[in-house]
């Protein structure tokens with residue numbers, strides 16, 4: 001079931017020059033949300049945006065009906081949202097899309113994120129912990145100043161890092177990290193969200209080592225709930241909507 | 257109580273003038289979590305063609321000031337699949353489910369319409385001779401008077417229920433086409449489909465759509481749509497269904513005053529999935545306030 005709810009901003013914490021975390025509280029009971037699902041957020045009082053903006057659910061607290069969004073400022077919509085203050089209201093259509101699939105018992109998971117793609121991985125990490133699976137994170141960034149929310153991830157499991165300039169962790173891209181260099185991977189599933197290029201490399205890696213890989217796509221969307229067919233990605237079964245058949249897909253299913 | 261019902265002719269009676277626009281409302285079920293879709297005057301489902309179509313490659317959408325461009329290109333399951341798998345799920349909704357029919361050749365339109373004619377719970381079709389997003393045909397039928405007449409006549413011969421013809425704004429004089437399809441046997445016309453447009457990403461210097469050009473919709477097209485609805489309503493005697501950028505109660509009332517017997521809401525549903533119900537309630541409130549007993553009292557009531 002999808003809902004349209006008004007939330008109130010209870011907190012807006014700036015992470016660095018381009019990321020903020022918004023905490024939002026709802027007067028209604030928030031429905032069960034699967035990690036990887038997203039919200040279509042209305043941007044009010046912006047002169048140049050028209051459509052809602054899709055944003056992943058970053059964290060959820062069912063006890064007090066609140067949730068968090070991790071927002072990277074890239075254009076007018078995300079800038080407007082990043083500048084909301086305590087007490088401002090925000091309207092969301094949610095929870096949307098198919099999230100990451102239920103973990104298996106013998107699962108050893110690697111969660112790989114880059115850019116705003118780290119957003120759904122925190123909520124996913126918590127969910128895995130609840131299912132007695134210890135997540136390991138591999139996070140890629142341009143430079144150490146772009147790494148955010150590390151403490152939250154470290155609370156849940158090991159965090160490995162690559163930076164393009166080598167200012168923290170291993171120098172290079174995610175695929176250069178030693179955890180992806182071993183003969184035989186010591187994990188059997190990859191969950192990833194981030195730049196297309198990164199996810200394509202990981203899906204090739206997963207195919208080569210015959211392990212599962214779930215990727216979360218960030219296609220342009222107009223509606224977010226399957227009504228317009230604007231957000232398609234080519235799959236083994238033809239065009240599928242990233243908003244209802246995804247955003248999370250088994251990488252084998254995609255025609256990459 | 258005011259009477260909101262609208263008779264569009266040939267057994268198509270709407271309980272209120274608010275319908276949803278093809279390609280923006282899926283098969284209706286996509287909105288069932290948000291509103292009671294049975295309250296709508298009608299739902300026009302996705303553009304349907306004789307055979308399955310994959311549509312155009314991604315990217316298919318670009319946001320523009322107060323609107324959006326789309327280049328979906330009639331992605332749909334094809335009429336046989338529609339009849340087998342989708343029709344059973346939507347046939348019992350308590351509203352008028354209209355099928356938007358598209359094609360590349362006259363034969364394709366005719367065959368698709370013939371198949372839909374056999375479906376008891378589909379009271380009408382909206383003949384889409386105005387899609388700007390497919391190379392072969394589509395809009396080509398709606399931009400020349402002889403071909404618009406030819407396809408309407410051919411479909412009229414096999415399709416006995418309500419035949420609404422959807423007009424393209426990408427023409428010099430929309431009233432000529434409207435008169436042509438009226439003469440060819442259309443029961444009503446709907447307008448406007450999207451306006452051809454384009455957008456460029458100046459960083460990459462690429463077009464924002466895979467097809468380079470696409471169809472513009474949303475509030476930015478409203479004044480153009482309203483003008484065309486007014487011109488068309490004054491030129492023909494069959495009912496006009498108006499659309500193009502309707503996003504509020506007052507937008508809807510403007511179209512009705514300009515001569516639209518009913519309206520369709522498209523793109524606005526993406527931003528507010530409850531907009532249709534708000535517009536229905538708002539029209540009723542407006543009629544009460546103006547002391548009208550029925551919607552017909554304001555249809556075409558523009559004072560000049």
Ligand SMILES: Cc1cc2nc3c(=O)[nH]c(=O)nc-3n(C[C@H](O)[C@H](O)[C@H](O)COP(=O)(O)OP(=O)(O)OC[C@H]3O[C@@H](n4cnc5c(N)ncnc54)[C@H](O)[C@@H]3O)c2cc1C
Pocket residue numbers: 038049053054055056057070071072073074075076077078079116119120217218219220221247
């Ligand atoms: C399912 C899904 C989940 C997402 N989750 C998050 C999230 O948790 N946090 C977050 O910060 N962002 C997320 N995004 C991306 C976010 O939706 C876009 O960054 C946002 O829509 C841009 O809006 P804007 O008005 O700020 O920028 P615009 O002015 O619309 O665009 C500015 C620039 O950003 C680029 N851009 C626009 N849309 C996207 C997009 N969908 N993906 C990548 N680049 C884009 C444009 O090409 C342009 O160069 C998600 C996207 C999807 C589809």
Ligand SMILES: Cc1cc2nc3c(=O)[nH]c(=O)nc-3n(C[C@H](O)[C@H](O)[C@H](O)COP(=O)(O)O)c2cc1C
Pocket residue numbers: 228229230277278279280302303304326328330356384387422448449450472473474475477499500501502520521522523524
């Ligand atoms: C994503 C999208 C898909 C559309 N698909 C169709 C279609 O399949 N057939 C059709 O006749 N019109 C189609 N249209 C046009 C709309 O039905 C409508 O005519 C147009 O968008 C103008 O109304 P609006 O501004 O309220 O959206 C589509 C519009 C959009 C935005």
Ligand code: FES
Pocket residue numbers: 220221222223224225226227228229230231232241242243244
């Ligand atoms: S965004 Fe409309 S169908 Fe996916």
